[in-house]
Amino acid sequence: MRVVIVGGVAGGMSAAARLRRLDESAEIVVVEKSGYVSFANCGLPYHVGGVIEERSALLLQTPQALYDRFRLDVRVGVEAVQINRQSREVIVRDVATGREETLSYDKLVLSPGAKPLMPPIPGIERALPLRNVEDTDRMLEAVQGAETAVVIGGGFVGLEVAENLLHRGMKVALVEALPQVMAPLDPEMVDPVHDAMRAAGIDLRLGSGVTIIGEHDVTLADGATVPADVVVAAIGVRPDTELAKASGLKVGPRGGLLVDHRQLTNDPHIYAVGDAVEKNDALSDEAVLVPLANTANLQGRRVADDIAGRGKPARPVRGTAIVGLLGLQVAATGWNEKRLRDAGRAYLAIHTHPASHATYYPGASTMALKLLVDPATGEILGAQGVGREGIDKRIDVIATAMTAGMTAPELAELELAYAPQFGSAKDAVNMLGFIAENRLSGWEKSVQWHEVAERQAEGAVVIDVRTPGEYAAGAIPGAMNIPVDELRDRMDEIPGGDVPLILHCGVGIRSHAALAALRDSGREVLNLDGGYTTWRAGTGI
Amino acid sequence: MRVVIVGGVAGGMSAAARLRRLDESAEIVVVEKSGYVSFANCGLPYHVGGVIEERSALLLQTPQALYDRFRLDVRVGVEAVQINRQSREVIVRDVATGREETLSYDKLVLSPGAKPLMPPIPGIERALPLRNVEDTDRMLEAVQGAETAVVIGGGFVGLEVAENLLHRGMKVALVEALPQVMAPLDPEMVDPVHDAMRAAGIDLRLGSGVTIIGEHDVTLADGATVPADVVVAAIGVRPDTELAKASGLKVGPRGGLLVDHRQLTNDPHIYAVGDAVEKNDALSDEAVLVPLANTANLQGRRVADDIAGRGKPARPVRGTAIVGLLGLQVAATGWNEKRLRDAGRAYLAIHTHPASHATYYPGASTMALKLLVDPATGEILGAQGVGREGIDKRIDVIATAMTAGMTAPELAELELAYAPQFGSAKDAVNMLGFIAENRLSGWEKSVQWHEVAERQAEGAVVIDVRTPGEYAAGAIPGAMNIPVDELRDRMDEIPGGDVPLILHCGVGIRSHAALAALRDSGREVLNLDGGYTTWRAGTGI
Ligand SMILES: Cc1cc2nc3c(=O)[nH]c(=O)nc-3n(C[C@H](O)[C@H](O)[C@H](O)COP(=O)(O)OP(=O)(O)OC[C@H]3O[C@@H](n4cnc5c(N)ncnc54)[C@H](O)[C@@H]3O)c2cc1C
Ligand SMILES: Cc1cc2nc3c(=O)[nH]c(=O)nc-3n(C[C@H](O)[C@H](O)[C@H](O)COP(=O)(O)OP(=O)(O)OC[C@H]3O[C@@H](n4cnc5c(N)ncnc54)[C@H](O)[C@@H]3O)c2cc1C
Ligand SMILES: CC(C)(COP(=O)(O)OP(=O)(O)OC[C@H]1O[C@@H](n2cnc3c(N)ncnc32)[C@H](O)[C@@H]1OP(=O)(O)O)[C@@H](O)C(=O)NCCC(=O)NCCS
Ligand SMILES: CC(C)(COP(=O)(O)OP(=O)(O)OC[C@H]1O[C@@H](n2cnc3c(N)ncnc32)[C@H](O)[C@@H]1OP(=O)(O)O)[C@@H](O)C(=O)NCCC(=O)NCCS
Structure with missing residues (x-):
């Protein structure tokens, strides 16, 4: 059996290594258009910042090492340019020489990953993406002697690059068209991240996209210009589906390759995995794009299992993600x-x-x-x-x-x-x-940070049960202060009638205790979820 | 309703606080025979070592604070000395004055914890336990000016105390009758812990108990004497059941109070929780003693729920535990x-x-x-x-x-x-x-570190697939060396016949890859689980 794998990093190489372990006799060819396989994508920003000092640390494998250990036929600098599904052949081209070769396959595995989004704004050709080792080399060259950088995009790659350029001593601005960085989190959760970025000296520009990339600066939608010796494009990625689409493989609603629960495309001899494919959301079963390494690796391994006759149905995804920042x-x-x-x-x-x-x-x-x-x-x-x-x-x-x-x-x-x-x-x-x-159980009723003002307007009374010192240092407008430990002795100060009471402390624990004293009052008593801390993070007051 | 709680720390105080939150009108009395409630037992060793500098940091609550916040009637220095189940009364005695008082109860909650084991060896009265704040004060006094310490017992408290005395600059020996410390782990797993202790300068004496505690040293079963200005007893704990037993409450096979799935003893008005009770093992459903803070806290909370009519059946335990050491x-x-x-x-x-x-x-x-x-x-x-x-x-x-x-x-x-x-x-x-x-799935067969010698004796051949350098630095006796990356080219060196082959590398990954090359040979091929690292930790060679 001959298996050809397109893309030699997370999904592709995981498939190749696993397949060899399952099948000593399979012929396994991996083609990778960049100059490197099995590299540590997730480490690239940290090499730019010098945290990972040695470039070689990013290069986990070489074609020779993969041959020695797994008898893989790994070809770098070789791009798959055409799939002839009828004849089960893929045409590959040597990137340097242009020489083409036809590889026949019994099974084809596509793990081409994703492409950086490069929005069509003037000057975009100056923006540097960061997706592979060559990009890293280019970025390292560009930052030599440069003093200012603008990173476009507040996703995890953008944040990592911003921190790492800062680490190199550059003046860094981060521009994000949305009003927050790290879109997987809700705004009130990201507030401390914004604070940390600003405190570290990052010029954080939220809610305004880049409209023009000039020679030495970028212009934002709000008219501001920000100096930029270097511009980094970290706007996001989209599935790399060109090769597949050209051969009639189906693409789903989100623009990723459509695969079934075995990771098979609409061609029963062609699998696809990783950032290039749509995944099933665990909650809604909808198609989603989750371009993360864990899923790419596991899908690659699963495809090898399937080829070797040991397949199991794909698991839906939840997109668990983390970033370390400052x-x-x-x-x-x-x-x-x-x-x-x-x-x-x-x-x-x-x-x-x-x-x-x-x-x-x-x-x-x-x-x-x-x-x-x-x-x-x-x-x-x-x-x-x-x-x-x-x-x-x-x-x-x-x-x-x-x-x-x-x-x-x-x-x-x-x-x-x-x-x-x-x-x-x-x-x-x-x-x-x-x-x-x-x-x-309905036993504790709560109210969210964004509901307080409206509830107050409707008549609800906010009681801040923190200490007078905490209250003095900053409080919710209109809140009265009765410390939790004095509450039972000062009940008469609480406005009468049956207007609802919203209790809050710093985070919700003391007000949770305070609720006990008021629960039998017959009126509506609510705990402000997350307390003053969440309220302040959410309202930005 | 009047609820009396005996023991004012993890289980007891969790029950008290939760009960108040559930029931504003309950009368809640907590009696604690030591001078402190709600203290941080788990922090005591670190205060001895000065890592937690302030003694006050250990004292999370005071009776006054608990009254102010939760209207709890908390009495420290007050011991429950007798339970009259018929009349639903508990007699409590002021430890300082000896004055007794009778408290009636609708529900009684026992959370008296455990007592340090003090084996009847000569001189044991000089050994210091560490269970509460008073013990900590005593230990801090005893170590003033002292130079040498012997810690008896290699459980987590013994290890923490040993590290903390070392941290104070003392010469520390740790004596454990078993051949290993940290009994919850298997011996091959604990080997690096032994190494770390010895490397830090702890005189680790395994496999030999203390027979005599002398005035300035201790004598071990193997005849050795070890200098000891201070002796710490950290041999373990046993449920504190005296009060309960005296009133006819049942004790189970492990010596802890018997409770049902509601944490009720054989008296429907008396609950018991925490270190004093037997728990149900999640795997076997047997009675077990798991003296850990998480379980004590959760059981305390659960009892409050039950008293307030919101009970749920107890969950069985697994005894998840951790210790930080060196x-x-x-x-x-x-x-x-x-x-x-x-x-x-x-x-x-x-x-x-x-x-x-x-x-x-x-x-x-x-x-x-x-x-x-x-x-x-x-x-x-x-x-x-x-x-x-x-x-x-x-x-x-x-x-x-x-x-x-x-x-x-x-x-x-x-x-x-x-x-x-x-x-x-x-x-x-x-x-x-x-x-x-x-x-x-049976697809990879493995052999354990302790089975290798026997398998070799029966004829199995061990192939070390690490590099020649790793092999030269230390190898399994009788193993031949063929690096994984050369294996396919050196098949002819592998002894013929159908004797089983045991492959191994440093940890099991390279030999797992190597298996692929030999799986079709028809002979039994085994991966040494955990590789040379586990083998060496287990055999101690
Ligand atoms: C800077 C950066 C940081 C990241 N950090 C994290 C992180 O911290 N955590 C996390 O979970 N994920 C992270 N990721 C995402 C993670 O790297 C990807 O999800 C994962 O690598 C996707 O695997 P893949 O196999 O689908 O694609 P890739 O690993 O990108 O591999 C695809 C390969 O296919 C090659 N290729 C494409 N088309 C062809 C063709 N026609 N012929 C030959 N070769 C082709 C490409 O050159 C590429 O090397 C990061 C990504 C980047 C770029
Ligand atoms: C030094 C040390 C370190 C520890 N470290 C950890 C750790 O890291 N992780 C972990 O999970 N667990 C740890 N533990 C264990 C944890 O502290 C206990 O599991 C937990 O405190 C048990 O709760 P409890 O309520 O059953 O008993 P305790 O918290 O011990 O409380 C019982 C209280 O009842 C009082 N009492 C007893 N009898 C009477 C009576 N008749 N009248 C009045 N009062 C009485 C006692 O004085 C005692 O204060 C540690 C324990 C110690 C001693
Ligand atoms: C380097 C690479 C080729 C390795 O692939 P791999 O061999 O499948 O992965 P690992 O080296 O982690 O080894 C895992 C295998 O060892 C096995 N293994 C691990 N520890 C073992 C042990 N102690 N005993 C036995 N087997 C063990 C696993 O079961 C697994 O084998 P299986 O898939 O047959 O079950 C591939 O992961 C890769 O290209 N990674 C870099 C690219 C990347 O992931 N980038 C994105 C993140 S930066
Ligand atoms: C100090 C002590 C009395 C506190 O007990 P407690 O009030 O139950 O515990 P906490 O202060 O952690 O508060 C937990 C309560 O706050 C609630 N809470 C926590 N965060 C909240 C938030 N953001 N919003 C609303 N409620 C919140 C929890 O739901 C819980 O209430 P519940 O039990 O009614 O559901 C008790 O834990 C104790 O004595 N601890 C020290 C002794 C000890 O545990 N030693 C062993 C380990 S060292």
Whole structure:
């Protein structure tokens, strides 16, 4: 059997290595149009910044090493230019010489990845993408002696590049047309990320796209110009489907290759995996684009299994992702609130700000966690986290619980490893479970940060149960201050009648305790979800 | 309703706080015989070592603060000395004055915790336990000016105390009667912990208990004497059941209070939680003692729910635990191999040594992970990990998967958050899933470190597929060396006939690749699980 694989990095090379382990006799040819295979895409920004010092550290394999270990026929600088499905042949072209060759196949695996989006704005040809080793070399050359850079795009690659250029001592601006960076997270979660970027000296330009790339600057939609010796394009990626489309392979609604649960395209001899394909969303079963390495690797491995007759149906995706930025960890899995709202799906949002580990042990920091829950079933719809420590762990635990079908209240039951350096006796994830249980049972009613002003306008009274010092340092307009520990003695100060009361503290714990004192009052008493911290992050006040 | 709670720390105070939140009108009295409530037991060793500098950091609450916030009637220095179940009264005694008082109750909650084991060896009265704040004060006094310490017991408290005394500049010996520290882990997993302790200068005495505690030293069963200005007893704990037993409450086979799925004792008005009670093992449903803070806290909360009429059945326990030691993270969940073997339960053991995060990003370190799997069903029976980074995360993810009932091969499917600082595109947990899938399907056969010598004696040939340099630096006796990348060219060097071949490399990945070249040979080919690393840790050679 002869298997030809197009694309020699995450999906393609995972398929090749696994296939060899499953089938010693298969002939396996991998063609890769760039000069390198199996390189560490995800490390490229860090080489630009000098965090990964050695270029060689990015190059995990060579064609020779892959031949020696796996008897793979790996051809770099060779592009697949045409697929003749009838004859089961793929025409490949040597990029340097232009020489073409026809390779026949029994099975063809496409893992061509994605292409950087390059919007048609004047001067775009000066913008540098970062997708492979050659791009990295070019960027490293461009930044030599350069002083200013504009990074276009606030996705995870844009953020990583911005931090790494800063690390090189450059003056960096980041331009994002949306009002926030890191679109997988909701705006109030990203607020500390914006703060950290600004504090680090990044000139953050939100809500205004680039209209012109000039020779030494870029012009934004709002008319501003920002100096730019170097311009980086990190706007996003789109599936690389040209080769496939030209041979009649079907593309889905999101512009990625359509594959079935075996990763087969509409040609039963052609598989496709990774950033080039549409995946099935775990929640809605819709087609989605999730250009992440974990999925690409696993799909590659799965295709090898299928070719070797050991296939299993594909699993849907949730898009668990993380980025490290300026000492922060920013992560998400599943759906965010924006997406749930747009889809008209009912949800309950929970915000918490627990400590990353026991507060009495040195080094603990406050995390921001958000959980989205189906109010009817308790199904976990998504989670987000931002903090200096322990975010990766909490998001991984929640992603695991989601995959396993645990409900949010079941998080309360998890026995997580506790010692004071690592967590709390009631871990942050248990705590999300407690809150979900309280909310889903209807026992604690809550209000979101963006609902406060409207509720106040309708007559609700906000009671801030923090200390007078905290209140003085900044409070919700119109809120009265009765510290939780004095509440039971100062009940008479609470406005009478049956207007609803919104209680809040810094994060929601003290107001949760305060609720007990008022629950029997017969009036509507609400806890402000996430407290003053989430309210301030959301309103930006 | 009047609820009396005995014991004002993890289980007791969690019950009290939650009960107030559920029921504003309940009268809640907490009696605590020590001078402090709600203190951070788990932080005590770190205060001894000065890592937690302020004693006040350990004292999370005071009776006054708990009154102000929760209207709890908290009495410290007050011991419950007798329960009159007929009249539903508990007699409490002021420890300082001896004055007694009778408190009636509608519900009584016992959370008296555990007592340090103090074996009846001569001189034991000089050994200092560490269980509460007073113990900590005493230990801090005893170490003033002292130069040498012997810590008896290699459980997590013993290890923490040993590290912290070392941190104070003392000469520390740790004596453990078993041949290993950290009994929840199997011996080959603990080997790096022993190494780290010795490298840090701890005089580690394994396999020999203390027989006599002298005035300035201790004598071990093997006759050795070790200097000891200070002796610490960290041998373990036993449930504190005296008060309960005296009033006719039932004790189970393990010596803990017997409770039902509502945490009720054999008296329907008396609950018991935490270290004092027997828990149900998640795997075998047997009674077990799991004296950990997470479970104590959750049981306390659950009892409050039950009292307030919102109860849910108790969840069985797995005993997820972690300790930080000398920069290592040492963690486990579920059953270990020793216990499975003793119980005669079939299992498959998997050892891996993956990187904590992508190796091309600075700071990655090698982890040791072990997974125990039911060979028939794929059920995950237990997991263990040792490493400098990311162990807590992997154990928490696996513990979550276990609680959710995921099988080991399903770990392959998890979408975990990947960026190079945090993990690998195929995360260590995915990797465990791959290996489990390969082994459970029978496609890769393996042999354990402790089976090699016997298999060799029966004629099996060991082929070390590492590089000649690695082989020269240390190899399994009798192993021949053919590097994986040369294997296919040197097939003729492999002894003929049908004797089984045991392949191994450093950790199992290269030999896993090498298997492909030999799988069609018709002879038995085995991968040495965990490679040379696990073999060496296990055999100690
Ligand atoms: C800078 C950067 C940082 C990233 N960081 C992360 C991260 O932290 N976490 C994460 O999960 N993901 C990250 N990713 C995404 C991740 O790298 C991709 O999801 C993954 O590599 C996709 O795998 P793939 O096999 O589909 O495509 P790729 O790995 O991109 O491989 C596709 C290959 O196919 C080749 N090719 C295309 N067409 C042809 C053709 N016709 N003939 C021959 N060869 C062809 C291309 O040259 C390319 O090398 C990052 C990506 C980039 C660029
Ligand atoms: C040094 C140390 C370190 C630890 N580290 C960890 C760790 O890292 N991770 C982890 O999970 N667990 C750890 N633990 C264990 C954890 O602290 C316990 O599992 C947990 O505190 C048990 O809760 P409990 O309520 O059952 O008992 P405790 O928290 O011990 O509380 C029981 C209280 O009851 C009081 N009491 C007993 N009898 C009476 C009576 N008759 N009248 C009045 N009061 C009474 C006692 O004085 C005691 O204060 C550690 C324990 C110690 C001692
Ligand atoms: C380098 C590359 C070719 C390696 O592919 P690979 O051989 O499948 O992956 P690994 O080296 O991690 O090895 C995994 C294999 O070892 C096995 N393994 C791991 N530890 C083992 C152990 N202790 N014992 C036995 N087997 C083990 C796994 O089961 C798996 O084999 P399987 O797929 O047959 O089940 C491929 O991953 C690649 O190109 N990566 C770089 C590109 C990339 O991913 N970029 C995006 C992220 S930066
Ligand atoms: C201090 C102590 C009395 C606090 O008990 P507690 O009030 O139950 O615990 P916390 O302060 O963590 O608060 C948890 C509560 O806040 C709620 N909460 C947390 N974050 C919230 C948020 N953002 N919004 C709303 N509610 C929130 C939780 O749901 C939970 O309430 P519930 O039980 O009613 O569901 C008790 O934990 C204790 O004594 N601890 C120290 C002893 C100990 O555990 N030692 C062993 C380990 S060192």
